[in-house]
Amino acid sequence: MISYAEIRGECMKKKIAVCGSGWSNEYLKTVMSGIRKCAHETNTDVFLLMNYTVTNAESYKESGESNIFRLLEHSSFDGVIVLSNTLHTQDEYEYLCNIIKEKSLPAICLEYQLPGIDFIGTDNYSGMQELCEHLFSHHKISRPVFVSGPVENTESNIRRKALEDVMKNHGVTLTEEDVIYCNWNYYEVVEEVPKWLEKNVLPDVFVCANDVMAMAVCEVLEERKIRVPEDVMVTGFDRLESAVLFTPMIATVDRGWDDMGYRAMECLLQKLDDSKLVISEYVNSKAVPAKSCRCELSQDYQDKKPKNLGLYNNIVNSAFWGGHLCDIAERLGKIISDEELHVSFVTYLQEDHKYEGDELYICLMNNFFSSISDETELIQSGYTDTMDIIAGLKDGLPLPRMTMDTCELIPGYDADSLEGKVYTFLPFYCAEGGYGYVAFGNELPMMYDYSLYNWMRNLTECFGHVRQNIILADMNRKLEILSLTDGLTGVHNRMGCEKLAYPFLEKCHREGKRAVLMFADINKMKRINDKFGHIQGDVAITTVATSISEVLTDRWIIVRYGGDEFLMVGECDKEEEAERLLQEIMNRMKEKAAQMKLPYKLNVGLGFVFVEPHENLDLTDCLRRADEAMYEMKKITHKEK
Numbered sequence: 170m171i172s173y174a175e176i177r178g179e180c181m182k183k184k185i186a187v188c189g190s191g192w193s194n195e196y197l198k199t200v201m202s203g204i205r206k207c208a209h210e211t212n213t214d215v216f217l218l219m220n221y222t223v224t225n226a227e228s229y230k231e232s233g234e235s236n237i238f239r240l241l242e243h244s245s246f247d248g249v250i251v252l253s254n255t256l257h258t259q260d261e262y263e264y265l266c267n268i269i270k271e272k273s274l275p276a277i278c279l280e281y282q283l284p285g286i287d288f289i290g291t292d293n294y295s296g297m298q299e300l301c302e303h304l305f306s307h308h309k310i311s312r313p314v315f316v317s318g319p320v321e322n323t324e325s326n327i328r329r330k331a332l333e334d335v336m337k338n339h340g341v342t343l344t345e346e347d348v349i350y351c352n353w354n355y356y357e358v359v360e361e362v363p364k365w366l367e368k369n370v371l372p373d374v375f376v377c378a379n380d381v382m383a384m385a386v387c388e389v390l391e392e393r394k395i396r397v398p399e400d401v402m403v404t405g406f407d408r409l410e411s412a413v414l415f416t417p418m419i420a421t422v423d424r425g426w427d428d429m430g431y432r433a434m435e436c437l438l439q440k441l442d443d444s445k446l447v448i449s450e451y452v453n454s455k456a457v458p459a460k461s462c463r464c465e466l467s468q469d470y471q472d473k474k475p476k477n478l479g480l481y482n483n484i485v486n487s488a489f490w491g492g493h494l495c496d497i498a499e500r501l502g503k504i505i506s507d508e509e510l511h512v513s514f515v516t517y518l519q520e521d522h523k524y525e526g527d528e529l530y531i532c533l534m535n536n537f538f539s540s541i542s543d544e545t546e547l548i549q550s551g552y553t554d555t556m557d558i559i560a561g562l563k564d565g566l567p568l569p570r571m572t573m574d575t576c577e578l579i580p581g582y583d584a585d586s587l588e589g590k591v592y593t594f595l596p597f598y599c600a601e602g603g604y605g606y607v608a609f610g611n612e613l614p615m616m617y618d619y620s621l622y623n624w625m626r627n628l629t630e631c632f633g634h635v636r637q638n639i640i641l642a643d644m645n646r647k648l649e650i651l652s653l654t655d656g657l658t659g660v661h662n663r664m665g666c667e668k669l670a671y672p673f674l675e676k677c678h679r680e681g682k683r684a685v686l687m688f689a690d691i692n693k694m695k696r697i698n699d700k701f702g703h704i705q706g707d708v709a710i711t712t713v714a715t716s717i718s719e720v721l722t723d724r725w726i727i728v729r730y731g732g733d734e735f736l737m738v739g740e741c742d743k744e745e746e747a748e749r750l751l752q753e754i755m756n757r758m759k760e761k762a763a764q765m766k767l768p769y770k771l772n773v774g775l776g777f778v779f780v781e782p783h784e785n786l787d788l789t790d791c792l793r794r795a796d797e798a799m800y801e802m803k804k805i806t807h808k809e810k
Contacts, residue, residue, distance in 0.1 A: 207438075297327075527564055682740055691734075
């Protein structure tokens with residue numbers, strides 16, 4: 170059988186998609202460090218399709234966040250790594266399983282087994298067993314309490330079984346009364362553990378199914394003046410950075426997430442060469458005793474301990490973070506057009522992008538702006554075939570606005586570069602539908618906490634305001650047009666004349682150009698109304714207006730100046746040209762009258778006056794001259810009749 174690598178070509182860089190949720194941020198950070206290391210070593214590009222779906226999210230948020238995974242349909246990937254234990258909804262599980270099957274993509278899932286997909290997970294049992302044995306053998310405990318995850322959760326139950334097996338070896342049994350179910354959740358711990366303490370005697374140790382719950386237990390105990398570890402020990406599972414920096418440092422289990430990420434990437438690349446290869450293995454976990462179980466951290470882990478300076482820097486950065494978001498909101502708050510949005514946002518990012526990094530692409534669906542004008546809805550699921558790159562940075566320099574096929578994912582993607590890169594993609598949406606996505610071409614410190622989520626929410630609000638501003642501006646333009654337009658004929662009314670004609674005449678005077686005021690007056694209009702009715706009178710007026718509009722170009726200002734009077738303002742150098750245009754209007758009007766078989770003869774008096782470049786006349790003076798000329802024309806016409 171031909172390998173996947175042979176089909177793709179050995180010299181072509183591999184593209185691997187990683188699908189996961191950022192709600193478990195420290196897990197994501199650690200796993201991605203392993204994936205990134207392997208990607209660099211193998212010159213492989215990684216496309217992290219990440220969302221921030223959280224428990225009890227509104228339905229539109231769940232679908233909007235999950236939509237990022239539908240980029241799998243638009244581009245060709247060599248394989249997929251699914252961070253399955255971070256996924257939140259059943260729809261996400263089902264979609265990823267289906268798309269992997271439909272596209273026959275080599276795939277590996279981590280931690281949580283998905284049907285028909287190869288698997289790498291944590292050996293939850295060995296590390297927890299080692300930690301519990303340490304508690305019984307070294308600290309001589311006799312009565313633990315287990316703070317559990319969800320009742321039916323496999324990982325939590327395996328960790329519980331490890332505790333129970335150690336207890337059995339030491340002649341102790343875990344009763345159901347000594348199990349507190351808290352659903353991995355800090356808030357449930359601070360609610361349930363106090364209830365348990367009111368009814369029970371303090372145990373030797375709280376063995377928690379994860380570090381988050383362990384830290385929450387410590388806080389509950391501190392509120393009750395119960396000392397950790399002097400009065401009672403507390404342990405966790407995961408070795409989160411926050412647990413390592415916690416006081417007291419949490420005794421825990423290292424899951425080897427970085428090794429898992431590296432191994433997942435390594436195995437997936439092997440599968441590209443051997444489609445028959447089946448991966449099903451567990452990464453060893455390791456007990457890490459620490460202060461919360463009355464132990465000192467081993468030297469090996471002392472060297473791995475994160476520095477408090479990093480925590481301090483995070484606090485300092487957060488003080489500037491809010492200002493950064495406010496600056497973006499302020500910069501985009503008054504924008505009323507798509508081009509203005511592009512220029513303003515790119516200009517701002519060029520000035521300050523220390524949080525966003527040097528490579529950033531804001532990719533809007535191609536109907537983001539068009540849906541405003543044609544009043545259609547935004548797409549709810551999936552992406553348009555092309556994307557509008559409304560703002561972009563490459564190597565810290567701004568990119569021009571451009572259109573890109575969605576299958577490219579990012580503009581100017583270099584599949585032949587000699588360096589494996591990691592790109593991060595986030596969903597961009599609102600309650601009304603999808604906006605598109607945002608892509609980063611580098612690792613961002615803010616990616617692994619809710620700073621990036623807050624950045625995206627802020628950006629969503631800003632773009633929502635831009636859409637509303639454009640809608641309001643468009644409505645105002647339409648209202649202004651209506652206020653300047655004659656309802657019967659569609660040409661300008663007297664207000665339109667004052668609004669448009671004066672600036673036009675000023676411009677002609679300023680540029681030394683000759684302007685002309687043409688006028689038209691329907692003869693015997695009263696007779697038409699009296700004999701044939703006002704409906705036919707309106708037909709006569711609209712026929713004349715249409716004839717004028719068809720002959721004169723858009724550069725002319727056409728005004729219904731009175732009931733049956735029309736004024737036309739434009740540029741004209743020669744009298745012959747003015748006379749030619751008037752004759753064309755007369756001919757066009759006669760043709761229309763004949764086609765319509767009007768029951769009356771439609772006659773119009775036509776004339777013009779020039780405004781010379783040296784005449785600095787205001788609009789009132791010009792209109793007065795036009796009125797006088799029109800009046801003289803009427804007198805001549807009536808005498809001839």
